[in-house]
Amino acid sequence: xxxxxxxxxxxxxxxxxxxxxxxxxxxxxxxxxxxxxxxxxxxxxxxxxxxxxxxxxxxxxxxxxxxxxxxxxxxxxxxxxxxxxxxxxxxxxxxxxxxxxxxxxxxxxxxxx
Amino acid sequence: xxxxxxxxxxxxxxxxxxxxxxxxxxxxxxxxxxxxxxxxxxxxxxxxxxxxxxxxxxxxxxxxxxxxxxxxxxxxxxxxxxxxxxxxxxxxxxxxxxxxxxxxxxxxxxxxxxxxxxxxxxxxxxxxxxxxxxxxxxxxxxxxxxxxxxxxxxxxxxxxxxxxxxxxxxxxxxxxxxxxxxxxxxxxxxxxxxxxxxxxxxxxxxxxxxxxxxxxxxxxxxxxxxxxxxxxxxxxxxxxxxxxxxxxxxxxxxxxxxxxxxxxxxxxxxxxxxxxxxxxxxxxxxxxxxx
Numbered sequence: 001x002x003x004x005x006x007x008x009x010x011x012x013x014x015x016x017x018x019x020x021x022x023x024x025x026x027x028x029x030x031x032x033x034x035x036x037x038x039x040x041x042x043x044x045x046x047x048x049x050x051x052x053x054x055x056x057x058x059x060x061x062x063x064x065x066x067x068x069x070x071x072x073x074x075x076x077x078x079x080x081x082x083x084x085x086x087x088x089x090x091x092x093x094x095x096x097x098x099x100x101x102x103x104x105x106x107x108x109x110x111x112x113x
Numbered sequence: 114x115x116x117x118x119x120x121x122x123x124x125x126x127x128x129x130x131x132x133x134x135x136x137x138x139x140x141x142x143x144x145x146x147x148x149x150x151x152x153x154x155x156x157x158x159x160x161x162x163x164x165x166x167x168x169x170x171x172x173x174x175x176x177x178x179x180x181x182x183x184x185x186x187x188x189x190x191x192x193x194x195x196x197x198x199x200x201x202x203x204x205x206x207x208x209x210x211x212x213x214x215x216x217x218x219x220x221x222x223x224x225x226x227x228x229x230x231x232x233x234x235x236x237x238x239x240x241x242x243x244x245x246x247x248x249x250x251x252x253x254x255x256x257x258x259x260x261x262x263x264x265x266x267x268x269x270x271x272x273x274x275x276x277x278x279x280x281x282x283x284x285x286x287x288x289x290x291x292x293x294x295x296x297x298x299x300x301x302x303x304x305x306x307x308x309x310x311x312x313x314x315x316x317x318x319x320x321x322x323x324x325x326x327x328x329x330x331x332x333x334x335x336x337x338x339x340x341x342x343x344x345x346x347x348x349x350x351x352x353x354x355x356x357x358x359x360x361x362x363x364x365x366x367x368x369x370x371x372x373x374x375x376x377x378x379x380x381x382x383x384x385x386x387x388x389x390x391x392x393x394x395x396x397x398x399x400x401x402x403x404x
Contacts, residue, residue: 049262050201050216057195057204076213083206 003029003104004064004086005097010038012098018070020077021052027097028062036097052077060084068092068100072112088112119151121285122398123304125328127320129291131310132340132364135374137288138165139381140391144284145250151282152250153275155300156290157240157257157264164377168247176255177236178219178266183210187231194223194232203232215262240267242274251282264296272302293320293327305402307333308361308394313345318352325358336397338390341366361397362390 006023008015017023026039041058044051056077059067064086072090073081081088089109092100103109124137133156141152142165154162181194181203188210195205202216203223214237224232239261245252255271257264275285289300301307307328311321321337328335337353342363353360364370364387373380381388 047201050213052201053204053211053213053216054201057201057206060206076216079213080204080206080211083209083211 001031001066002062002064003031003101004059004062004067005029005092005100006067006069007038007097012036013096016068016070016092016095016097016100018093020069020071020073021055023055023069026055026059026062028064029097029101053080056080059086066104068104068109078112119280119283119285120399120402121287121304121306123287123289123301123307123333124310125289125297125301125307125324126291126310127293127322127324128311128317131291131312131317132338133288133291133310134162134165135340135370135380136308136310136338136364136391136394137286138162139379139387140395141252141286142166142247142250142379143381143388143391144286144395145248148284149249149251149282151275151279151285152252153271153285153287154252154254155268155271155287155296157255157267157271157296158290160254160256162252162288163243163245163254165379166245166247166250166252168245168250168252170243170245172244174242175238176240176242176267176270178217178239178263179221179234180214180217180219180237181212181224181232182235183212184231184233185210187229189229189231191228193226193228197222197226215260218263219266239263242271251279253279264290265299268296268299269302272299276303293323297324297327298331301328301331301333304333306398307335308338308398309335310338310340311349312341313339313343313347313349315345315348317345318349321349322352325356334401336361336394336401338394339363359397361394364390 005027006017007025007027008017028037044054052074067088069090070093089111124133126133144150154160192205194203200216202213204211224234240257243254290296309324311317336359338361343366370380
């Protein structure tokens with residue numbers, strides 16, 4: 001399984017970025033080889049509109065099975081992500097990536113359906 | 114030599130709620146007593162001038178912008194469309210191309226650059242323009258559909274319509290959106306003078322400065338109207354003096370004006386001092402703009 005996170009930094013101890021479209025980084029954890037990688041998303045900073053769809057496309061290209069985020073994607077990004085077979089869990093606000101991953105494993109994060 | 118070009122006056126503010134609508138509607142109605150006058154409400158996201166303008170609704174027209182529609186059967190999934198869209202309104206999700214019409218600026222890039230013409234452009238309703246006539250005053254209201262994000266295309270279309278069909282109105286007054294972003298820049302385009310309505314408070318001053326800087330960049334002559342004069346402090350006046358910006362009028366903070374306004378009445382008809390302030394504003398602009 002590949003798990004994506006919206007992240008404010010580049011380590012397991014970074015806090016989940018509550019924002020979807022304007023997340024600073026996208027973290028990608030591959031459970032098979034236990035590798036954690038980060039994709040820089042700061043390029044959307046200069047966009048007045050469309051950050052949600054831009055990030056949705058970027059996450060789609062990483063092909064994760066699961067996304068863990070904070071506030072959840074907005075309406076437009078949710079429409080975009082309907083075309084993706086990815087499960088989205090949210091309300092991981094204020095958690096580190098590690099904590100959010102454990103909460104997800106324990107089934108404590110709500111899923112967006 | 115006779116100048117046939119209309120005098121175009123914009124009413125803008127920076128800060129919202131300073132009195133743009135009050136100044137625009139009263140100025141237009143007063144001026145219409147001495148000749149045909151056009152008032153255009155360009156605050157397309159929340160137009161409300163119509164509340165103050167009596168008269169019959171004579172016409173409503175739907176306004177369209179062009180947006181792409183994805184033709185799945187033609188598409189080869191080359192991905193060019195999503196790469197060229199600066200607004201991320203067209204994105205590729207695997208074998209699906211998603212078009213977000215609210216984000217689309219109608220620039221045609223995806224449609225024109227698609228090698229197989231899989232994104233033909235189609236009209237999409239973004240708003241309406243309504244027309245009311247009240248004696249010598251003709252009023253146009255430009256209104257965006259609920260949920261639409263792009264104000265600029267509708268504002269441009271309204272200006273074009275005015276230039277095409279209303280050029281014989283020698284005085285045209287445009288009530289602009291608040292703020293200093295793209296919609297305001299579009300609204301003051303091609304106007305000869307910008308009235309900046311402010312209030313004598315720190316918020317009023319802060320946003321006035323932003324508005325002045327914006328208008329200077331655009332090369333527009335400006336004058337300030339201080340509304341609700343008597344509250345706050347005199348920092349706005351000090352700023353205008355330092356920057357050599359003319360203060361066209363000071364409208365007092367008055368319960369009577371507020372009550373008339375909240376009843377949808379044109380306050381100048383009852384408040385003599387407001388009428389003379391508006392006369393003063395109009396004469397200043399006429400003398401400054403027309404050589």
